[in-house]
Amino acid sequence: MLFTKASEYALLSLIYISQQNDPVDVDSISNELEISKSFLAKILQSLAKDKILNSFKGANGGFSLSQNALDVSIKRIIECVEKKPMSVFECSTSKNDCTKAATCQVWNMFNTLQFKIDDMLDNISLKDIVTK
Structure with missing residues (x-):
């Protein structure tokens, strides 16, 4: 699994947005974090589509959190922007995804690791990393 x-x-971006009182536009976030505006816009739109962010159009538009930061897990954020479930190994979540399942000697270890990582990232909220 690679972030x-x-x-x-x-x-x-979510840390920055969560620290603002008003919606923040892409230009401001891009400048502050030194991130490509076009790449950042795609990321923020994905987060808005999955209802992690609210998106406001117009002169005073921008992005704000759509819910309490405590309610947004790191796992949910990562899966949203990566557009796929997190996986330690290609078949770590299901033996059905593995053509060598009958003889695989490492699947149980990877599956156990997958559950631990999923649990850990499900239990770390955006608020946890904002306040550290």
């Missing part, structure tokens, strides 16, 4: 720049930028 991509999209995951990193999503987390940094």
Whole structure:
């Protein structure tokens, strides 16, 4: 499992947005965090589509959290921007995804690791990383 720049930028953006009192526009976030505006806009739109962010159009538009930061897990954020479930190994969530399941000697270890990582990231909220 590799966190991509999209995951990193999503987390940094959400931290920044959560610390603002008013909606924040893409230009401001892009400048503050030194992130490509076009790449950031795609990330923020994904977060808005999945209702992690509210999106406001117009002169005073921008983005704000759509819910309490305590209610948004890191796992949900990462899966939103990566557009797929987190996976330690390609078949770590299901033996059905593995063509070598009958003889695989490492699947149980990867599956156990997957459950631990899922549990950990499900239990870390955006608020947890904002307040640290």
